[in-house]
Amino acid sequence: MKVLGINASPRGDASNTGKLVEAVLEGAGDAGADVEFVDLCALDIDYCDACGACYATGECPHIDDMVDMLDRIAGADGIVLGSPNYINSVTAQMKTFFDRLADGIHCQLLTGKYGCSVCTAGGSHADEVTTYMNETLFLMGATIVGGLGELMMGQPDVPDDTVAEAKHLGGILGQAIRTKMKDPEQDVAHEAMREHFRQLVTSRKDEWAHDYEHWSSMGWL
Ligand SMILES: Cc1cc2nc3c(=O)[nH]c(=O)nc-3n(C[C@H](O)[C@H](O)[C@H](O)COP(=O)(O)O)c2cc1C
Numbered sequence: 001m002k003v004l005g006i007n008a009s010p011r012g013d014a015s016n017t018g019k020l021v022e023a024v025l026e027g028a029g030d031a032g033a034d035v036e037f038v039d040l041c042a043l044d045i046d047y048c049d050a051c052g053a054c055y056a057t058g059e060c061p062h063i064d065d066m067v068d069m070l071d072r073i074a075g076a077d078g079i080v081l082g083s084p085n086y087i088n089s090v091t092a093q094m095k096t097f098f099d100r101l102a103d104g105i106h107c108q109l110l111t112g113k114y115g116c117s118v119c120t121a122g123g124s125h126a127d128e129v130t131t132y133m134n135e136t137l138f139l140m141g142a143t144i145v146g147g148l149g150e151l152m153m154g155q156p157d158v159p160d161d162t163v164a165e166a167k168h169l170g171g172i173l174g175q176a177i178r179t180k181m182k183d184p185e186q187d188v189a190h191e192a193m194r195e196h197f198r199q200l201v202t203s204r205k206d207e208w209a210h211d212y213e214h215w216s217s218m219g220w221l
Contacts, residue, residue, distance in 0.1 A: 001177045003028040003035045003078040003170075008094035010041040016158045020118040020148060020166040021082035027170020028078060032178065036072065041093045043069070045100060054103035058210035066100050073104075077177045078114045079142065080170070081133040085121035090129060098136055106197060107214045110142035111190075114176045116169055118148045120158060126151050139193070143186050145169070145176045194220070 005025045009015035018039070025035040043065035054060050060067075073079065083090040090098075101109070117133035119126045126149025134144045146169050150162045175181070198220065205212035215221050 001033045001078070001174070002076045003033040003080060003173060003177070004038065004072055004076040005035065005080040006038045006040050006082065006097075008040040008081075008083040008091045008097070010091065010093065012039060012041070015084070016120045016150070016152065017082040017084045017118060019158050019163060020120065020150065021080055023163045023166035024080045024116065024118060024148075024170035024173065027167035027172075028080075028174040029170070030167075031171050031174025033078065033174045036076075038069070038072070040097055041091075045069070045093070045096055047096055048099040048102065052207075055106060055204075055208040055211050058103070058214070060100065062100075066097075069097070070104075073109065076113065078116075078173050079110065079137060080173070081115070081117040081137065083117075083119055083129060083133060085119055085125050085129045088125045088128065090133060094133070101136075101140065103211070104140050106201060106208070106211045108141035108194060108197065108220075110137060110140040113142050114145050114173055114181070115142040116144060116146050116148075116173055118150075118166060118169075120150045120152055122152055124151065125149075138186070138189075141190060141194075143176070143181065143183050143190075145172050145181070 005021040007018040007021045009017045029035045045066050046062040083094040115137035117130045119129040130147035130149040201211045201215050
């Protein structure tokens, strides 16, 4: 079992959000997962141009670090997202990463995988940003196991009890992966979402040949 942690703060080792992502990974590691931390801001990921090539061919014209990230995501059973609150949302780097995953939403890339998110904020909206990241994981088909938002309120470092909470969250993630945890409420919502994309992909099948072939090869049509 593999868990990928992705931090989107540009502050590198100084990032408090990164410390929470690391703590989640530590908890998942203790639960038996192989873990990997990715500093998203150290990667070269271009903006989505909305050309639609990914829907049509499965390929993006931008040959950059997203190619490798897609491989890492494919090989992971669990994904941990971390972003500081930048103007009541994720950082631009995380949003750019999300936009490049638009085809991952059409193709329900995270089906059968589990996820959670963490955020730190100067003074507000840490929970809202956490929820937004979890909603994005959910949109790609992942089952969400929890989230953690911390308001820093002038503290230089995330407090130990929050780090412990993040580690606990990692344990829950590891356990969910190991037991293939079912969440009936999320399963119902996933099925409704999948019906929406089934109709969308079918109605655009000539234009979005890759998406239609993917749905067909998965036996979802
Ligand atoms: C460009 C920018 C925008 C920010 N916007 C907000 C904001 O809207 N609300 C807030 O509470 N904190 C805001 N902050 C503060 C960060 O969310 C906070 O310092 C966070 O803990 C940084 O996380 P990091 O240590 O992982 O980089 C902002 C910081 C920056 C640099």
